[in-house]
Amino acid sequence: MPTDKTTAEAIRVMTICNACRYCEGHCAVFPAMERQTAFTKNNIEFLSNLCHQCGACYQHCQYADPHEFDINVPAVFEQARLESYTQFLWPAFMQPAVLNGSRFMATSLLVSISLFLLAVTEQAGVSHILAPQVNFYNLMPHSVMASIFSFAALAVVISWWMTLREYWHSISLPSPWSIGMASYSAAITSALTLKNLDGGHGDGCYESGESPSLWKRRFHHLVLIGFFLCFSATLVGTFYHYGLDVPAPYGWLTLPKILGVTGGIMLLVGCAGLFRTKQTTDHRLVSSDNGYGMSLTVLLFFTSLTGLGLPIAQGTGALGLLLAVHLGCVLALFLNFAWGKFTHGFFRLIALLADEHQKTQ
Amino acid sequence: MTSTDHFDVIVLGGGQAGLTAAITAAENGASVCILEVAPRAMRGGNTRHTRNLRPMHESGAFPMEGAYGFDEYLDDLLRVTGGETDHALAELTIRESEHAITWLQDHGVAFQPPLSGTLHLGRTNAFFLGGGKALVNSLYRFAANLGVHTVYEATNIDLNISGTRFIDLTYQQESNTHRISGHCLVAAAGGFEANLDWLEEAWGPAARNFLVRGTPYNKGNILRQLLDAEFKQVGDPDQCHAVAIDGRAPTYDGGIVSRVDSVPLGIVVNNAGKRFFDEGEDFWPKRYAIWGRLIAAQTDQIGYAITDAKADGLFMPTVLPPLKSKTIDGLAKQIDIPAAALLQTIDQFNAATISGSFNHQALDDCRTQDLLINKSHWARKIDTPPYSAYPLRPGITFTYLGVAVDNQARLQVGSGNACENIFAAGEVMAGNILGHGYLAGIGMTIGHVFGRIAGKEAAKHAH
Numbered sequence: 001m002p003t004d005k006t007t008a009e010a011i012r013v014m015t016i017c018n019a020c021r022y023c024e025g026h027c028a029v030f031p032a033m034e035r036q037t038a039f040t041k042n043n044i045e046f047l048s049n050l051c052h053q054c055g056a057c058y059q060h061c062q063y064a065d066p067h068e069f070d071i072n073v074p075a076v077f078e079q080a081r082l083e084s085y086t087q088f089l090w091p092a093f094m095q096p097a098v099l100n101g102s103r104f105m106a107t108s109l110l111v112s113i114s115l116f117l118l119a120v121t122e123q124a125g126v127s128h129i130l131a132p133q134v135n136f137y138n139l140m141p142h143s144v145m146a147s148i149f150s151f152a153a154l155a156v157v158i159s160w161w162m163t164l165r166e167y168w169h170s171i172s173l174p175s176p177w178s179i180g181m182a183s184y185s186a187a188i189t190s191a192l193t194l195k196n197l198d199g200g201h202g203d204g205c206y207e208s209g210e211s212p213s214l215w216k217r218r219f220h221h222l223v224l225i226g227f228f229l230c231f232s233a234t235l236v237g238t239f240y241h242y243g244l245d246v247p248a249p250y251g252w253l254t255l256p257k258i259l260g261v262t263g264g265i266m267l268l269v270g271c272a273g274l275f276r277t278k279q280t281t282d283h284r285l286v287s288s289d290n291g292y293g294m295s296l297t298v299l300l301f302f303t304s305l306t307g308l309g310l311p312i313a314q315g316t317g318a319l320g321l322l323l324a325v326h327l328g329c330v331l332a333l334f335l336n337f338a339w340g341k342f343t344h345g346f347f348r349l350i351a352l353l354a355d356e357h358q359k360t361q
Numbered sequence: 362m363t364s365t366d367h368f369d370v371i372v373l374g375g376g377q378a379g380l381t382a383a384i385t386a387a388e389n390g391a392s393v394c395i396l397e398v399a400p401r402a403m404r405g406g407n408t409r410h411t412r413n414l415r416p417m418h419e420s421g422a423f424p425m426e427g428a429y430g431f432d433e434y435l436d437d438l439l440r441v442t443g444g445e446t447d448h449a450l451a452e453l454t455i456r457e458s459e460h461a462i463t464w465l466q467d468h469g470v471a472f473q474p475p476l477s478g479t480l481h482l483g484r485t486n487a488f489f490l491g492g493g494k495a496l497v498n499s500l501y502r503f504a505a506n507l508g509v510h511t512v513y514e515a516t517n518i519d520l521n522i523s524g525t526r527f528i529d530l531t532y533q534q535e536s537n538t539h540r541i542s543g544h545c546l547v548a549a550a551g552g553f554e555a556n557l558d559w560l561e562e563a564w565g566p567a568a569r570n571f572l573v574r575g576t577p578y579n580k581g582n583i584l585r586q587l588l589d590a591e592f593k594q595v596g597d598p599d600q601c602h603a604v605a606i607d608g609r610a611p612t613y614d615g616g617i618v619s620r621v622d623s624v625p626l627g628i629v630v631n632n633a634g635k636r637f638f639d640e641g642e643d644f645w646p647k648r649y650a651i652w653g654r655l656i657a658a659q660t661d662q663i664g665y666a667i668t669d670a671k672a673d674g675l676f677m678p679t680v681l682p683p684l685k686s687k688t689i690d691g692l693a694k695q696i697d698i699p700a701a702a703l704l705q706t707i708d709q710f711n712a713a714t715i716s717g718s719f720n721h722q723a724l725d726d727c728r729t730q731d732l733l734i735n736k737s738h739w740a741r742k743i744d745t746p747p748y749s750a751y752p753l754r755p756g757i758t759f760t761y762l763g764v765a766v767d768n769q770a771r772l773q774v775g776s777g778n779a780c781e782n783i784f785a786a787g788e789v790m791a792g793n794i795l796g797h798g799y800l801a802g803i804g805m806t807i808g809h810v811f812g813r814i815a816g817k818e819a820a821k822h823a824h
């Protein structure tokens with residue numbers, strides 16, 4: 001939950017917006033704001049996660065700095081979101097991971113890559129680590145990889161469950177079963193299409209200034225689709241391995257490879273684009289997050305870069321090192337799933353669901 | 362910029378009227394410069410605070426509903442102005458308003474359905490998505506792409522007019538003086554509503570207690586120079602649009618959020634604790650514009666809108682919470698008016714209410730009888746604590762005094778001739794069409810229509 005100071009500022013801002021309402025058409029936040037009978041810590045947690053940080057309401061606010069009201073919805077909501085990611089995070093001792101995003105990323109990368117380097121060296125033997133390799137299961141058995149990542153996935157899912165359950169209750173959503181299917185599908189549609197990044201007129205967001213742009217939305221789409229493709233590549237690969245008894249490596253024209261390579265390239269382009277978008281963002285819209293936001297982009301980028309490198313490195317002496325680095329990135333990414341920026345997707349989805357649900361009440 | 366710069370068209374003021382004129386002139390091949398007194402962040406004058414304009418339309422195409430035809434529009438305008446309008450210009454404005462939405466959309470402005478709480482305006486008013494500042498940003502962007510040159514913080518503009526011809530002007534920027542000349546001048550620098558000295562000339566000392574709802578930059582310097590150069594004037598200096606707003610709002614630029622909509626749900630007293638007008642005469646959006654003047658006429662230009670708990674939640678939320686008390690006595694103390702007088706007013710009011718079925722969304726039958734000043738609708742006893750009070754002050758929106766123009770937006774010379782190369786658009790000439798009263802959205806409509814005419818005629822003249 002956001003601190004008292006952030007909550008107080010968010011309530012001040014919402015009180016002025018609610019008397020103004022000019023931004024009603026930009027996104028879901030303002031109609032949702034109008035439904036609240038009073039502004040509280042809990043509905044600030046809801047409204048702030050509904051905000052997609054498109055910047056429209058800031059660029060168009062007649063009360064923005066230097067006006068004495070100094071209204072800046074995206075900035076205060078970003079702060080409130082960060083604080084809610086921190087406070088709801090499970091287990092609580094992981095909370096510093098949110099507050100020190102880049103340090104958490106760097107540490108998890110370092111530790112994971114070192115672990116895999118050790119493991120690969122252990123398996124292949126120090127003298128053979130740089131010898132040309134074709135099959136990475138010679139470097140690390142499939143069963144070892146599978147068990148490490150199954151365990152990590154389990155930890156991720158448990159952490160999501162505990163974190164999001166708290167958030168769900170905090171914003172007063174009823175039991176999942178009592179929410180209508182229509183609300184679920186509307187929320188998921190908004191999330192997948194990033195409806196709230198279109199400015200309300202379809203021309204996009206105002207992160208970088210007064211002209212709307214669709215690029216942030218497009219890059220985010222690339223990342224999301226790329227991610228799903230890579231995820232499916234893994235699922236299909238697992239099915240090939242266990243179901244069809246066809247172990248990796250797979251040829252270029254097999255399903256896992258096609259999914260993985262397409263997804264990987266989309267991730268590379270999407271992440272690079274989001275990184276660029278971040279650099280050109282109007283600094284007034286964002287509060288400093290110590291690299292929390294960018295850590296996911298960076299990890300996704302390097303995971304797909306090293307992943308795409310694996311088939312190229314096949315048969316060379318670089319495969320061993322590259323495999324260790326790639327697996328290290330993947331593990332660091334798993335840590336980010338649980339305790340990093342990745343969770344923003346779920347917070348947003350739940351906020352969108354609460355929004356749809358409130359509309360039906 | 363060097364001291365020898367020359368433009369086909371110089372536009373004074375970068376609100377909607379000036380921007381529209383600048384864009385139109387540039388699209389007609391003119392080189393254009395806008396001089397704007399405000400810093401970039403505060404550009405756009407009162408246009409920054411607007412939310413809609415009023416286009417004539419037959420189709421009901423997005424964002425409009427139904428139809429709002431010429432005759433009905435003209436009737437509305439004649440009714441609110443009490444005939445104080447130049448008929449030909451009024452008809453011109455209405456006809457041309459039909460193209461406003463398409464023109465604005467073509468120039469990057471987006472629209473949205475009526476804002477909640479303004480559904481009754483869905484047929485007559487087109488709402489800008491994101492409000493007036495979004496419109497201002499889009500038009501500035503468009504103008505820049507057309508090569509229009511904009512100078513911000515251009516202060517102390519001094520017009521050099523020879524006879525009735527504009528020759529050139531000087532202005533200051535960061536304590537440097539610049540001189541630029543132009544074939545034509547478009548005056549679009551708004552009214553003088555932010556100039557309390559000038560308002561005081563018309564209103565007397567009461568003006569010192571006015572709050573200015575919009576930009577602090579509309580001081581009327583350009584209007585003053587044009588009137589001093591003996592161009593023909595329209596409207597009276599004491600005609601203005603003034604509404605009752607929260608007395609605690611900032612002196613300038615409070616905009617829409619300083620509104621208080623609780624008046625029809627209770628009573629309004631002055632600082633002697635006495636009522637002075639029928640609070641339930643009509644729906645608030647139709648009446649709020651008379652309350653500015655009503656309050657300006659009270660001692661110290663202050664009033665208090667008083668309601669009881671039954672009214673809570675029935676009106677638009679306010680930025681500042683009302684002063685509240687469990688007793689009338691306590692409330693009187695908080696707002697510093699004689700408790701005995703307030704108690705007496707409320708007792709008399711309560712005794713005079715006749716029971717009816719309350720409906721704040723219709724002109725209901727809850728009224729008072731046998732009072733000196735009766736309340737015609739929504740009159741319910743003020744008897745349920747806690748009681749609330751909002752202090753009210755006159756909030757001036759804009760002034761009506763302006764320069765007379767013809768149907769080419771050209772300034773008029775006393776003898777009935779038109780000036781050759783000075784044009785006017787927006788608030789500075791709105792008094793030609795709106796000599797009195799107000800119609801929601803007409804200000805922006807006049808600015809749009811005359812901005813386009815001025816831009817086109819100025820460009821034509823320059824070639």
Ligand SMILES: Cc1cc2nc3c(=O)[nH]c(=O)nc-3n(C[C@H](O)[C@H](O)[C@H](O)COP(=O)(O)OP(=O)(O)OC[C@H]3O[C@@H](n4cnc5c(N)ncnc54)[C@H](O)[C@@H]3O)c2cc1C
Nearest residue numbers: 374376377378398406407408412413575787788802804805
């Ligand atoms: C709170 C509020 C809400 C309103 N809402 C609506 C609405 O919804 N619909 C509607 O139709 N009307 C509305 N109005 C009225 C509307 O604002 C005006 O009719 C309209 O904006 C006038 O446009 P304009 O371009 O003539 O003036 P402005 O938009 O005021 O622009 C004048 C420009 O000139 C500049 N300027 C002033 N003096 C000088 C100088 N000496 N030198 C250089 N530049 C100068 C100013 O800085 C400003 O940028 C509202 C007004 C207010 C205050």
Ligand code: SF4
Nearest residue numbers: 017020021022023061
């Ligand atoms: S951000 Fe500004 S313009 Fe938008 S609703 Fe809030 S106060 Fe109004």
Ligand code: SF4
Nearest residue numbers: 027051052054055057
């Ligand atoms: S920044 Fe965008 S998404 Fe967030 S509240 Fe403003 S308009 Fe809505």
